[in-house]
Amino acid sequence: MSAPQAIAERAPVPQDRERGDAPEDGDRFDLAALDADPRAKDRAGRAAMRELLRPVSGTLMLGRVLSGLSAVLAVAPYVALVDLGAQLLTAWNAGEAPDSARLMLTVNILLATFLGRLVLYFLALGITHFADARLGTILRDRIVATLAHAPLSWFSSTNSGRVRKVIQDDTRTLHTLVAHAPVETTSATVMPLALFAYAMYVDWRLGLLAVATFPLYAILQAYSMRDMATKTAEMDTRLSKVSAMMVEFVSGITVVKAFGQVGKAHRSYSRAADEFADFYLAWVSPLMRGSALSMAVVAPSVLLLVNLAGGAAMVGAGWVGPADVVTTALIALVLPASVEVIGTSSWAYQLAGASALRIVDILRTPVLAAPAGEVDLARHDVRFDHVRYSYGDTLAVDDVSLVLKEGTTTALIGPSGSGKSTLATLVARFDDPDAGSVSIGGADLRSLPTAQLYRTVAFVLQDPQLLRISVRDNIALGRPDASEEDIRAAAREAQIDDFIMTLPQGYDTVLGDDTSLSGGQAQRIAIARALVVDAPILLLDEATAFTDPESEAEIQRALDRLVEGRTVLVIAHRPASVIGADRIVVLDRGRVVASGTHAELAGEPHYEALWDQTSPGARPRGPAGDEGTDRAEGRDGEGDHA
Numbered sequence: 001m002s003a004p005q006a007i008a009e010r011a012p013v014p015q016d017r018e019r020g021d022a023p024e025d026g027d028r029f030d031l032a033a034l035d036a037d038p039r040a041k042d043r044a045g046r047a048a049m050r051e052l053l054r055p056v057s058g059t060l061m062l063g064r065v066l067s068g069l070s071a072v073l074a075v076a077p078y079v080a081l082v083d084l085g086a087q088l089l090t091a092w093n094a095g096e097a098p099d100s101a102r103l104m105l106t107v108n109i110l111l112a113t114f115l116g117r118l119v120l121y122f123l124a125l126g127i128t129h130f131a132d133a134r135l136g137t138i139l140r141d142r143i144v145a146t147l148a149h150a151p152l153s154w155f156s157s158t159n160s161g162r163v164r165k166v167i168q169d170d171t172r173t174l175h176t177l178v179a180h181a182p183v184e185t186t187s188a189t190v191m192p193l194a195l196f197a198y199a200m201y202v203d204w205r206l207g208l209l210a211v212a213t214f215p216l217y218a219i220l221q222a223y224s225m226r227d228m229a230t231k232t233a234e235m236d237t238r239l240s241k242v243s244a245m246m247v248e249f250v251s252g253i254t255v256v257k258a259f260g261q262v263g264k265a266h267r268s269y270s271r272a273a274d275e276f277a278d279f280y281l282a283w284v285s286p287l288m289r290g291s292a293l294s295m296a297v298v299a300p301s302v303l304l305l306v307n308l309a310g311g312a313a314m315v316g317a318g319w320v321g322p323a324d325v326v327t328t329a330l331i332a333l334v335l336p337a338s339v340e341v342i343g344t345s346s347w348a349y350q351l352a353g354a355s356a357l358r359i360v361d362i363l364r365t366p367v368l369a370a371p372a373g374e375v376d377l378a379r380h381d382v383r384f385d386h387v388r389y390s391y392g393d394t395l396a397v398d399d400v401s402l403v404l405k406e407g408t409t410t411a412l413i414g415p416s417g418s419g420k421s422t423l424a425t426l427v428a429r430f431d432d433p434d435a436g437s438v439s440i441g442g443a444d445l446r447s448l449p450t451a452q453l454y455r456t457v458a459f460v461l462q463d464p465q466l467l468r469i470s471v472r473d474n475i476a477l478g479r480p481d482a483s484e485e486d487i488r489a490a491a492r493e494a495q496i497d498d499f500i501m502t503l504p505q506g507y508d509t510v511l512g513d514d515t516s517l518s519g520g521q522a523q524r525i526a527i528a529r530a531l532v533v534d535a536p537i538l539l540l541d542e543a544t545a546f547t548d549p550e551s552e553a554e555i556q557r558a559l560d561r562l563v564e565g566r567t568v569l570v571i572a573h574r575p576a577s578v579i580g581a582d583r584i585v586v587l588d589r590g591r592v593v594a595s596g597t598h599a600e601l602a603g604e605p606h607y608e609a610l611w612d613q614t615s616p617g618a619r620p621r622g623p624a625g626d627e628g629t630d631r632a633e634g635r636d637g638e639g640d641h642a
């Protein structure tokens with residue numbers, strides 16, 4: 001009722017994201033199809049990453065440039081080494097002491113370049129971390145703005161799980177990609193190239209010797225990593241399945257335990273985990289063997305052997321000096337580490353692709369646009385005009401036209417799955433109809449600002465959805481500026497004030513932490529919340545259906561007070577509770593099949609069938625029917641809230 005209102009008021013409508021906007025809708029990813037095609041998933045992930053990183057691409061480029069400069073400076077120690085070697089050798093050959101001033105100059109230059117390298121590297125890292133923080137803020141703002149305007153129907157449990165994963169895990173994965181990968185990969189690419197270039201400058205034969213084993217390394221690596229991108233995409237899909245099973249298992253644990261099915265539910269999770277383990281093992285075992293073999297050809301011992309043995313031969317031949325050999329051998333030793341960093345970063349890049357895909361998909365959620373200007377609502381009748389609504393292929397509301405007259409109570413009744421909840425929640429704009437319109441006082445809901453809509457329509461659903469905040473804040477959720485007196489008056493009318501005063505902190509008691517409530521108490525707080533909003537239109541999901549008789553009587557009194565003078569739509573689950581409604585609307589497979597008062601509907605086959613199902617032998621027999629009428633009158637008293 002009001003949480004969306006509070007967010008929606010703050011969040012700007014995302015540009016170009018209105019529901020039904022064809023090009024944007026067309027842009028949405030079919031994640032299920034991508035899961036089945038790892039290659040396509042990898043491609044889509046790269047495209048998603050480019051899209052996400054666009055706002056910080058300039059900053060990341062600056063980070064890369066600085067990191068590249070720092071990598072070039074990595075050559076300095078080797079230049080200094082060659083120079084020192086040359087100075088010492090010259091002095092030795094001349095039988096003189098080396099020139100200490102020149103030696104000091106070389107050492108100072110070495111220190112300065114080393115420091116310069118560090119400064120540039122950390123500056124680059126600082127800049128990319130800044131970009132990461134900025135991107136995080138931009139993405140969080142965009143996610144909040146999108147979700148604030150997404151239809152409430154979108155917030156199914158699956159989507160809540162997806163949002164949680166995106167916010168908790170995927171934004172963290174992006175951190176590596178934005179804050180570290182640009183600096184590390186640039187450094188790991190530029191540094192070996194600069195070092196190789198310098199080795200070639202020292203002596204082209206020594207330069208080639210330094211990388212002599214690398215072609216073999218590259219071939220072995222390329223072979224063992226050949227499916228890396230697609231396998232990584234597949235790994236993400238399988239891991240998501242395991243975590244979905246885990247979430248399903250944990251969230252359904254109560255019912256699973258209650259029905260003694262822990263073993264069965266656990267088996268589904270174990271199967272998914274085993275499948276993942278089998279896949280991972282089958283992928284990683286040959287990968288590790290190939291990787292170990294390729295690493296062997298660039299192992300320090302192999303590199304030293306090749307470079308020192310080859311270098312010694314070249315010194316013997318008089319082509320190069322010993323300092324040159326030591327320098328290029330040292331260069332050869334640091335090259336594999338850089339190549340490894342590139343490998344790790346490119347894997348992080350592939351992992352981030354899947355995360356980027358999920359983030360972009362959430363950002364592309366179609367939103368319900370709402371105008372800013374308030375509409376003058378002179379009346380508060382509700383009109384459904386040829387309304388049709390489907391969940392995917394399931395038609396839930398089929399061409400319904402209906403008017404809820406101002407100040408009257410209409411009860412929706414029908415078999416389970418007949419579309420009662422869907423029809424009722426369309427009044428609160430949980431979503432827009434696929435066809436037709438819903439209007440209040442002649443104004444289409446699509447023309448009402450969100451805040452005005454939730455001031456006009458309040459709802460009390462079966463699940464009261466209390467938050468872990470104080471009782472007072474829970475009651476004032478829909479009208480945060482409500483006075484203490486308004487809050488207490490609402491609680492009194494909802495028959496819950498006495499109980500709240502017995503709580504340890506009274507109205508300041510934090511629900512969930514300090515105390516927990518029974519279903520009936522929670523319902524009455526939800527009713528108090530609706531009373532505080534004081535909306536002229538009220539949607540009521542037959543709130544008393546699952547509470548004990550004692551609570552039921554109190555809830556009933558609270559509801560009687562709540563419905564007074566309002567336009568009320570009640571989703572009824574039992575015919576007995578609708579007898580007193582001004583109008584009863586019978587739904588069947590999304591269509592209105594009958595409507596009228598209880599007396600008018602007596603004898604109507606759909607209505608009678610509902611009575612037969614819930615109260616066999618007790619169905620009403622029409623206004624003139626003796627037995628049925630008596631019973632109906634008796635029930636009128638019971639159910640006159642509706």
Ligand SMILES: Nc1ncnc2c1ncn2[C@@H]1O[C@H](COP(=O)(O)OP(=O)(O)OP(=O)(O)O)[C@@H](O)[C@H]1O
Nearest residue numbers: 156391394395396415416417418419420421422423
């Ligand atoms: N989130 C959803 N996703 C897909 N289908 C849905 C969803 N919610 C409802 N449906 C389907 O839409 C149809 C109407 O459902 P709805 O919940 O509106 O009926 P109902 O009369 O309120 O049922 P109940 O009395 O059992 O609550 C049903 O076929 C249902 O399976």
